[in-house]
Structures are given as C-alpha cells and as structure tokens.
Amino acid sequence: MVSLSLDEVGAAYGRRRVLSGVSVGPLRGGEVTAVIGPNAAGKSTLFKRILGHVAGDGHVRLEAVRPPRDAIVYMPQDFSAKAALSVYESIILAAKQNDSGWHVSDAKLMRVENIMASLRISELAFRGLGELSGGQRQLVSIAQALVRDPEVLLMDEPTSALDLSRQVEVLAHMHHLAKSKELLVLIALHDLNHVLRYCDQVIVIADGTMVAAGPVEKVVTEELLSRVYGVRARLEICSEKRPFLIIDGLSGPSPSA
C-alpha cells in the first residue's frame, strides 16, 4: 500500500523561505488528508515541494509501486483554457504524457470515457476548453488527474469554482475512490465542513509553518479556528452524529474595520 511521510519539510523560492517544519505521516493509501489554512499560507507550495517542483529542506518519503514521477499526480488550482483543444483531447493529452507514441489506443480512449462518465462530464467531450465555465474546467482538471492513474493525488482547491451539489458530488467521489482503490489523496480545502465530512486527516498550515496535524476530529477545534483564522465558531453534532461547524463571526476586529 502506498504511504507518504513528511519529515521537517520546508520550501524556498530562491532565498525566500516560504514553508518550514511540516512533519506528518505516514499517510496511507485509502486516506483523504485535508490541507487547510488561510490564503497564501503555503498549501500549494507544500504540494509543489512534495512533487519536487520546489526545492527545500527536510525529507519527503514515498513508498509506492511506481516511481514518484508517475505515482504522484498533482492537480493545480486552474489551467489555461486558451488552447484550441476539446475537453476529450485535453484528457487524452494527460493520459499520453507517460508514453511517447503518437497512436492513442482504444483502451486509453475507453479509460478517458469511463472517467468522464464517472464525473458526469461526457456531454462536454467535444466542447472547446475556452467554452467551459470555471466549475466545468475544474471537473476536466480532476478527470485529467484521475486518467493518469495516480497512487498519490494532490488536489489544490479542486472544488473552489463548483456549485454546492457538485462540491458534495466530487468530494464524495474522491472519498469513495480513495477507499476503493487505496488511493492516497491530499486535498487543499477552504470549507471546513467539507473537511469534517470527507477527510480522515488534516494538516493545518499558517504563515508558512505547520500549526497542527492529525485526525480531523482531534485537530479541528474551536480554539484552532480562532488561532489560525481569527474566527469564532462552534462545533456541533448533526443528526448523522457527525461534527459540523457554525461560524459566529470574527474573534477580533474585521479586516475591513
């Protein structure tokens, strides 16, 4: 089973240090781990450090069947839709990056179609990328990530442009995929109720350092929300015996005050 450990991981852009002290794991296949924190806290940088796209100190240890380049798949927040490509072609493009042959096999096309069907975007197949809404683009991006058959999937705010029902659908789908395929999913999220509902573990980052990490129900507390986000919130238990969050307001003066 795939596992990922981070040991005192940091990251820097040139001489500017933007992330430090992230230690967590081993995170295992079948788990969904949320990476949360305020804007510009270092969540995307953590993903890029795990991928090796950004240099830094500490150690990233991956145990996977395939080499890291193939095992870890990153889904960035957004992508350029200026290319004259259809949705179907853009997903084939993702599937073909690991093999240089020009021919696209029937099996590969079938895989693309199955993934599009599972995300309910088949009707977009021959639409141009430039014609898509932000939410549709995000669904295409998820399909591009899944078609590469990842062992570790790093998703950078994959639901930020989706409507509520699509958010629930996508997160439930990812949760199901993680459990059924023993996929290790790290997912940067802002909606903490989604974190409470769909994630097993959580890594909290603020100002470029790790504030807390561990099982969601232990880490996400009213005190943490006040300390990290400056927000007064209550954790209640819903009818399904799950915790959910009610925001009462800012704990200090509002930024606009």
Added chain:
Amino acid sequence: MQRHYRALVARRLMVLFGLSAVLLVCLVCDIALGPASYSFGEVVSALVRPDAVSAQLKVIVWDIRLPVAMMAVVAGAALSVAGAQMQTILANPLASPFTLGISAAAGFGASLALVVGVALVPVAGDWMVPGNAFVMAILAALFIHFASTMRGVTVETMILLGIALVFTFNALMALLQYTASEQALAAVVFWTMGSLTKSTWSSVGITAAVLVVTLPLFMRHSWALTALRLGDDKAASFGVNVRRLRLETMLTVSLLAAVPVAFVGTIGFVGLVGPHIARMLMGEDQRFFLPGAMLCGAVILSLASIISKLVVPGAVLPIGIITALVGVPFFFSLIFTSRGRSW
C-alpha cells in the same frame, strides 16, 4: 466518443493531405511562371525530362526557377514552424520571428555587410550577407531566450523585449542607411523587402536541412508541447520538465528562424499567420498542428511567390511586399473574427 475522435483524426489527416496537394500545385505553378515566357507544357517537360529540352530552358527551370520555388516552400515552412513554436512556448499569439526582432536583427547584420563591408563570421563573397544576417538573428533569438529564463520575466515582457529589439535594430539600420552610398542603400532596401530571387541550391539545401533536422525534435515532444498550452503549472503536473522543454525548443527555434531569414531577408507575416491558419484548421494537438503549420507556411509563401510574378508582368516584386500586403488584411480579419475564441 471514440468514433467521433477517430473521425476527427481522419479529418485532420485529410486536411494535411489536402494542404500537401495544394502545395504541390502551387510549386508547379510557381516554376511555370516567370519573366521568360515558356508554356506550362515546356516547363513540365524540362522538369520531367531535362535532357530533352533546350539548354536555355533547362538552365532557367533548374537553376533559376526551381531554387526560387523550392526556397519559397522551405523558407515558408521553416518560418511558420518557428512562429508556431514561439507562440507555443511563449504562450503568446503575437510571437513570430518578425515580431520578436529576429528579422530586424538579421536586417542589421545584412546591412553591416552591405554598407560597411564588415563580416561577423570569416566568410567572404556571396556568403557574407547571409552570414552576418544569421549571426545577428541567432544573437537576437538567444537574447530573447536568455531573457525568458530570468526570474520574474513574463511572456508579456518577452513580447515587449522583442518589440524593443525591432525598434533598436531598425534605428541602427537607419543609421547605417544614412551613411551609406547610393548603391549600398539600394542593396539594403532591397534586402529588407525580402526576396527569393537570389536563392541557390546551396541556400535551399541548408534551409531544408535545418528543417529536416529540427522537425523530428519537435515531433518527439509533441504531447509535452501541447501540454504547455494548458499553462506551466498544468504541464508540470503532467510530468513535463517545462524549463528544459522551453530551453530546448527556443534554441531549436532560433536556428530554424535565423537560417531562412539570413537567405531571403525580411519576410513578415508568414511566421505569424501560418500557425494561426493551421490552428484554425486542426486545433492545437501538435501531432497535426506542427505539420499543418509547416504546410500552411509553405503554401502562403509559395502563393506569395506566384503573386509576386503576376502583379507586374515581366517583373518579380520582392516577396516581402506581397506577404505584408496580403498578411495585414488577413491579420485584421483574424483579430476581428477570433475575439473570444482560442487563439
């Protein structure tokens, strides 16, 4: 979906086949036309059975018209592929050898040879002008490339740098022209208009060789280059080494743009418009886009070569004038019809 995709691929292959056929027709017409009035049949005979026609006709067809017609094909193809890849790696629809200052740099290099007689490379005679043009073109391309690798330099900055190069080299060229003799001035002006008439089998061979060597390099990276159009982050997320791909491509493109410009002078719009037509015809899957851009560029320059012989009977206009006159209205129509669409 599979059937639809396979049909799309087949259609693109048909378009490539169609463009090849159009190119062949253009090539034959280009060879058939010229100030010396020979019939189409005579020219075809000279092509098919050179020993069966008069020595004069054989020389005209094989040593004058054929190199010029072939240069239109290979230079058009090379400039268009160079433009296509510049647009791809700089993520900018305005990128081309012309707009990035490579042609202007080559013009300055040529002017140095024509006006001052300075050779930037130790070659003499007929090779001094293309030699100088090549050196300056490659220096400009490398400048653009190394500027692009600097931290904080965006693709928009790259285009502005290219425009700055155009103005700089045009000003330097104007300075040389101001001090030039009448004869040298005429030679510089003629060179900057772009002309195929001085093409020889050697210059055609060199340009064709560069094209033949560089094209497979691009085709080998066709999936990665297509991914680059989704943005750097996305391409990197697909496992593409974006920095290395951009470096390799820019260096190759520099060569591809510099060689034809050195031989034929400033021929604008082919490197800009060729890729845009190919993109409209077959999208941006580089497996089809790249050969498409190559064929479109070849057809455009071959057509321009034909038109340059038809406008004034008995004379051949500099081809740069034709590409600009045809290219500008086309470029306007491109701007006004493709707003909101993928570029």
